[in-house]
Amino acid sequence: MTQSKVLILDFGGQYNQLIARRVRESKVYCEIKPYNISIEDIEEFNPSAIILSGGPASVYNEGAPRCSEEIFSGRWPVLGICYGMQLMVHYLGGEVKRASHREYGTISMTVTNHEGLFKDISAETEVLMSHSDFIPQVPADFQITAYSDNTPTAAIENHSKKLYGIQFHPEVILTVEGKEIINNFLFTICNLTADWTMDSFIETTVAQIKAQIGDRKAVCGLSGGVDSAVAALLVHKAIGPNLTCIFVDHGLLRKNEAQEVMEAFEGKLGLNVIKIDAQEQFLSKLKGITEPEEKRKIIGNEFVRIFEQGAAKYGQGEYLVQGTLYPDVVESGTDTATTIKTHHNVGGLPEDMTFELCEPLRNLFKDEVRIVGSKLGLPQHLVSRQPFPGPGLAIRIMGEITEEKLEILRDADAIVREEIINYDKDKKVWQFFAVLPGAYSVGVMGDDRTYQQVVAVRAVGSEDGMTATWSRLPYELLDKISKRLVNEVDGVNRVVYDITSKPPGTIEWE
Structure with a gap:
């Protein structure tokens, strides 16, 4: 039996890899390819369905990324997400215009058709929007199947050609029923088999x-x-x-x-x-x-x-x-x-x-x-060993690498890891480590002035490393880590905690 395969075309959006993750979580194989892949290469890949990702461009601008129009011929079921939906509309005779204001964040969306893409989806559901264009006119033979207060065309479909477009992002966890919507496309509409293990x-x-x-x-x-x-x-x-x-x-x-x-x-x-x-x-x-x-x-x-x-x-x-x-x-x-x-x-x-x-x-x-x-x-x-980068401590030391800095960071990192491992029995923290930011601070130790290194503590939660959220470690744990670092590591007199998620930061500092 031929394996079910989904082709994801990448238009440069920030969530594109999450689309692949959600498809694979549903045990369907997929690959991400550039948006300008040729029809011949698509035919060689032989997809069971195609998903068009989001992206930062506007379809009506010169030089905007375009895929082959043949993709919308009805040969393959297609789901266009955000920019992918707008491109579908643009190619098939609809209209895409600049919105008066950009819409970004979670909003309540009303579903008006519960067949196909929205089978068993709530009539009112929370979705993540991220766009600055809107669709005032859909192509012929398309039906509007969802809307919100600021987005009159939040979802469209042409069921006869199995062409579907959504203005929101089902791949992110902020879209409450996003997984179910993706599964409806994969299994209800495309009749794919969950055979990727x-x-x-x-x-x-x-x-x-x-x-x-x-x-x-x-x-x-x-x-x-x-x-x-x-x-x-x-x-x-x-x-x-x-x-x-x-x-x-x-x-x-x-x-x-x-x-x-x-x-x-x-x-x-x-x-x-x-x-x-x-x-x-x-x-x-x-x-x-x-x-x-x-x-x-x-x-x-x-x-x-x-x-x-x-x-x-x-x-x-x-x-x-x-x-x-x-x-x-x-x-x-x-x-x-x-x-x-x-x-x-x-x-x-x-x-x-x-x-x-x-x-x-x-x-x-x-x-x-x-x-x-x-x-x-x-x-x-x-x-279950937590990730450690190939460049090692070189990218956890800001500035020049020296033996002295390496020794400080090794000792500091060992304390951070020991304390968080002892605390995190359920292994909810994805990755944790110490960093030398390259900053020095004035301190007082034993009634004497010190001018020594600052150590930053980094702890994040994640599933795959593509996105991450800083871990809300208890104050008591952070206090214990701080006291041990200052008292046990020579050359350290101050400790800070990194509360930056990914994005906008990366997990490693360099």
Whole structure:
């Protein structure tokens, strides 16, 4: 039986990756492609349905992103979200105009037709709007199926051609019945099958790795985190002893981390793991460097050079296996998305690299990776290990990296992690760590004036790393962390707590 597949066309909206997450949560496979993908490429992908994302542009402006008009011919069921809806209207003879004021936030929407897209949806439902254009005239053969006080055309449909448009964002949790609306499109309208599971992913991916690498050899950059570990297990399942895992101690790890990684992986899970000490190499390259993007690219470059040296020494590996995830790719910039920050394993790789890349997790979100890890037998304490960036503490120290700063941050981070782990028994906090912002403050300790480092504490909740909310830790816990940091870490006299969510911030400070 042919697998159900949804094609999501990316018009540059901020919530586009959440659309993919919601579709996959419903166990339907999907991929995000640029809006200007050709009809030939769409036919090759063979989608069961197409979703058009939102975006910041206005369809009536010159140079606005446009997909092929053939998409609206009735060959595929189509759901247009926000800009996607406006583009559908624009192509099919309706009218899109500038609104007198932008509408952003949750509003109450009235549903007037409960067939198809709004089956079993409340007559009054809360949705998230984010737009500055509106639709005064819908195309012929389209029916308005929902409205709000400020949006007379909140949803439209042409049931005979299975073309649907909504002005709101069903993919965000602020749209109360958004999941149900997406499921109505997938299953009620498109009659898709919920056949995307991590078991099927493992089976398909192992076959793809065998086809890609064959009987050649590969090296895997093993960091100790869940992403690289799962990538290694998948590739090992496909090519067995032809995989060599290389753990690089770049001097930017957390307290005792190098020892813990080797204890967790050396001689276990069937993996061949080799440790390379490269602290001096990395720190000498980073000396005097303060710009975050430059740090990331230096680290990415050095990783590859060490892997190349290791591959030559331990078996001439032709492939480099990385635990790159979809959020890494998105934040590093795509054809339609802005570069937020270059991830060392995406945009930080040298152009003259001798390896071919093998990235089996490139299209997965973090929660999907954890499921795959469990199914492959990865121990639970490694499956649930919180994310730690490849550049390590280098992007948690603002400004130049020095041994003194690294020592301060290691000690501070160990205290932060110990206290939050002891508090967070239910593991509701996604990620937590200490940061050195590069600021100094005046303090009084033992009746003497001090002028020492400020430590920032960061703790966030998230599902996938694409968005995050700062964690409301109790004052008593923050007080305990603050007192321990000031009293136990030499060189620290002030502690602050980061209460910025993502967006507008990112989880890491650099």
